Amino acid sequence: MPESTHLAGPAPADRPPTAGDLVDRYRPGSSFFFASPRQVLLAEGVAVGLPARDTDLAGYVSTMLAAVAGDVPEPVAVGAIPFADPAAAHLVVPAAVHRAAPVGVDWRPPPEPAGPPAGIEVRAVPEPEGYLRGVERALARMADGELAKVVLARSLHVGTPSGLDLRRVLANLARLDPRGYTFAADLPGGRTLVGASPELLVSRVGDRVVANPLAGSAARSADSALDTGRAAALFGSRKDRHEHALVVEAVAEALRPYCADLRVPARPAVVPTGAMWHLSTQVTGTLADPSTTALTLATALHPTPAVCGTPTGPARDVIAEVEPFPRGFYTGTVGWVDADGDGEWVIAIRCAEADERTLRLYAGAGIVPGSRPADELAETSAKFRTLLLAMGLPDAA
Template identity: 65%
Template sequence: AAPEAAGWSVRPVPEPAAYGAAVAAAVARMRRGEFSKVVLARTLELTSPDDLDLPAMVQRLARRDPRGYTFAVPAGAGRTLLGASPELLVSRRGGQLVANPLAGSTPRSADLAEDVRRAAALLESEKDLHEHAVVVDAVRAALAPYCASLHVPERPTLVRTAAMWHLSTTVTGELAERDGRTASALELACALHPTPAVCGTPTALAREVIGDLEPFDRGLYTGMVGWEDASGDGEWVVTIRCAEAERRTLRLFAGAGVVAASTPEAETAETGAKFQTFLHAVGVDQ
């Protein structure tokens, strides 16, 4: 059932104007040649007058995006991390691996013709194709040492969630044996993390920029969540489209990849659209 209006109070951290200023500052540094990409995030802090119904939220997340990866895991000290990630970091089945980096996004539209137009425009967007290529190149470089063969398509395709269109590349590979064994799913995930899709490039400098410009601690956001069995098979996804729940409070996270062609208005709008995944699950109309 649709969630009842709960009288949520909503507080953005940072305010949208401050987030836009951070994007502008990052773009200025990129245009000076300091780095090529950074992912900047913002949060919404939601407070409910009633206790949170987490099982109902998880059900709504799963039903709204049935092809996504819905999760709820303990986050320590009475907190729960829950969300519906569209992005597979890596999976391993026997000697085969699959990674599905996403980068480059545009909001969906309720109007079918406009929705199709936005999807087509995303496939031709130089800014988004560049952002996506940076991530795919990093995934290729991280996985190549573990593989006997690796297949990376030349151009991305599209995947959709209820809220967003994303550029997507499905990378497949055959693992190589080293010292009589192949890398486990968790080893592969650790080799990939953090990708430029959640951090930036070069990685170390992008992390410094995030620390300078984001006025909050990401916590488990943009980490990875998943499983692995005793044989080393498993599946790990990027911890995005998520929130941290504690008592009557939800802290929502959303980020956007910022490159030299980015604008504060576009990235603020993109993060706003990404919040919709969770806002729909809790019945907040914003």
């Protein structure tokens, strides 16, 4: 990707870095960026690579962080884990870690993109008609009683002859949704996973555990009255409330073995992002064993029905049969864990995998009995807007 124009300027030596400073320092290929409502984290360089493991990934990472504690100023593991194959996780211990206050506290917004790059090409995979047929196949499987929910995705392949400035895209994502989780993680083969997820898989601070599953969505509207009406309709939708309950139940079931107590609200809230309304439930708990790390919890939870379906096995089978592409790191998890076990892991949605001149964007929708294929297609188009707006391509979905 081409070098960015200057975004924020270097941080003066007499003050801590701001969110804008850390965006400005981000470099694709040698950095990891993660912004949450708690903080902004920028990791630079690689002190230790962490070869992926197909068993006890969390235990291996904890052992490695303890081993390098005397050699690395702030031992922390950062990176991403793919949807289908934890053995292909891409995690590193960075050489340096910088932190700043959350986006929005001191954020200096970058200018809007000047416009889409010349010669850009966008191709849908599958084409909309193919996605509709896939939803119909999934509904037929549900009618047979094989599964209760499956999440089906489609992708947009974007080609840019001159390349896109990923630092600009990252800055725009953080500006467009400062309440979300903005990330950029290096991947094998010189690729980058970049996105702005609204969904916290799990965080751990001391003995406090938080998970925030989202399921059930509606597109936002620029008309305030219509937008409010869509939020109310989402909250009252039996179909969406059922879909949401499936996810919350699965998250709570996965967390209970690790928690001395677990608090699950009886009703969801409706929360906004820049492009969507979501049904949201914040599940909180207290660890039973203080040695349980954020990564242990993340691997226990992943994949939730929010991105896969339920039961998990049949849902995975339908995804493999219907989706005409491998998901890679889409609907995996991205985040960090430190030597104390604290950390934040989010679900890799509203994201793209990018290399020097191409990006592959992904968006999915939860299919349950009663879903209408045209509605699910429209939902994926609305979800694409998060990345497309940041790229200066709002109408490309």
